[in-house]
Amino acid sequence: MRYYTPLRYPGGKGKLAPFIRQVFVDNDLCDGIYVEPYAGGAGIALELVMMGYAKEVWLNDVDPAIHAFWHSALNDTQSLIEMVQNVPLTIDEWQKQREIYMSPGRKKRLTLAFATLFLNRTNRSGILGGGVIGGLDQTGKWLIDARFNRDGLCERLQRIEDHKHHIQLTNLDAEDFIKATKFPKRSLVYLDPPYFKKAQRLYRNHYAEADHARIAQLVQQKLKTHWVVSYDDAPEIAKLYKERRKIRYALSYSAQTKRSGGELMFFSDGLDYPKTNNPALFNRRV
Ligand SMILES: C[S@@+](CC[C@H](N)C(=O)[O-])C[C@H]1O[C@@H](n2cnc3c(N)ncnc32)[C@H](O)[C@@H]1O
Known part of the structure; x- marks a missing residue:
């Protein structure tokens, strides 16, 4: 592993x-x-x-987005897991998450945390401000869901929660x-x-x-x-x-x-x- x-x-x-x-x-x-x-x-x-x-x-x-992700992964793990399980993997959703990432304003930390994870897993090379895998028209060889293995991600998040007492985080x-x-x-x-x-x-x-x-x-x-x-x-x-x-x-x-x-x-x-x-x-x- x-x-x-x-x-x-x-x-x-x-x-x-x-x-x-x-x-x-x-x-x-x-x-x-x-x-x-x-x-x-x-x-x-x-x-x-x-x-x-x-x-x-x-x-x-x-980076506030990276910090938000780790903070929620450690302290609000089950909410993130639920979001990973249920989020639609569509271009509409991608636009929504991108909007949150680009102008988070006073959104909840969990909202920014999830946008960060979502874009990291659906964008080319994981570049948060970059383009979606497969392009907006979804005609590429790999598509938006290519790197979004729900079960695998949830396992990793769960393992973080299991070790959270040994992980300190600052911003x-x-x-x-x-x-x-x-x-x-x-x-x-x-x-x-x-x-x-x-x-x-x-x-x-x-x-x-x-x-x-x-x-x-x-x-x-x-x-x-x-x-x-x-x-x-x-x-x-x-x-x-x-x-x-x-x-x-x-x-x-x-x-x-x-x-x-x-x-x-x-x-x-x-x-x-x-x-x-x-x-x-x-x-x-x-
Ligand atoms: C090269 S990446 C680190 C990659 C990491 N080693 C990994 O394996 O994923 C640099 C990281 O430093 C963060 N960063 C950039 N400037 C920083 C600063 N002045 N203080 C703290 N973190 C910073 C960025 O947000 C980014 O996450």
């Missing part, structure tokens, strides 16, 4: 989970805390807590989150910030170059626990982390078309990591 998260995510890092699990074991972090300041689909976090590697996972995301800017959080000694922070190059197209929240530089400084100078950072491969980013050990690898992802994205991963000093040249292909069972 590899996919614990109900969210498909552009650039989702679920396939790095076996690698991060190994990092957890090799550094004697089992039963410690795993933290994602840029949680998104949180695929690795759910795997670590559901497989019993992490005692707790702390998720943070600044802060990552920088504020890092500054405000006291990390226990046995913890690992995995930072997966918005991409340097493609961010604007994929996500609603993105960083300018100065933001990446500020985060790099904060992480390397102030974060007093183990950490891992991943990015798309860009010389500007390599320069920001030039003093740290790194791996350069290929993560294939699907954003409109299947491609292979070059990625960089950096490690805090003293953190052991498996000697592999591609964490995305690492598959050792630990």
Whole structure:
């Protein structure tokens, strides 16, 4: 069972989970805390807590829609499950959910949470502001329901409720989150910030170059626990982390078309990591 998260995510890092699990074991972090300041689909976090590697996972995301989804998944699970079971998978419904996502106004959190999940599962590559699978005329090879497996989604939601006492959630800017959080000694922070190059197209929240530089400084100078950072491969980013050990690898992802994205991963000093040249292909069972 590899996919614990109900969210498909552009650039989702679920396939790095076996690698991060190994990092957890090799550094004697089992039963410690795993933290994602840029949680998104949180695929690795759910795997670590559901497989019993992490005692707790702390998720943070600044995007109100992503936060609403996780909040309802944790605190209003049965309502979300009921909505997943009953929602019509039609273009009319898609238009309705898109309208909610685009201008949530003062709608209930559960309403925004469901719109987020619905669009994530019915849009191409899970891009929330993007187009519907199969197009508005529904003539494509794959149609609106191609990724909306009701039973599978409900199982994943149920599993989240089952583990909710081990999952903490916040809705802060990552920088504020890092500054405000006291990390226990046995913890690992995995930072997966918005991409340097493609961010604007994929996500609603993105960083300018100065933001990446500020985060790099904060992480390397102030974060007093183990950490891992991943990015798309860009010389500007390599320069920001030039003093740290790194791996350069290929993560294939699907954003409109299947491609292979070059990625960089950096490690805090003293953190052991498996000697592999591609964490995305690492598959050792630990
Ligand atoms: C690259 S994605 C993370 C993907 C995630 N690792 C996964 O596997 O699904 C970046 C996430 O960071 C969030 N984000 C963007 N800017 C942020 C900020 N300043 N503070 C916190 N979260 C932010 C976005 O909403 C998005 O969910």
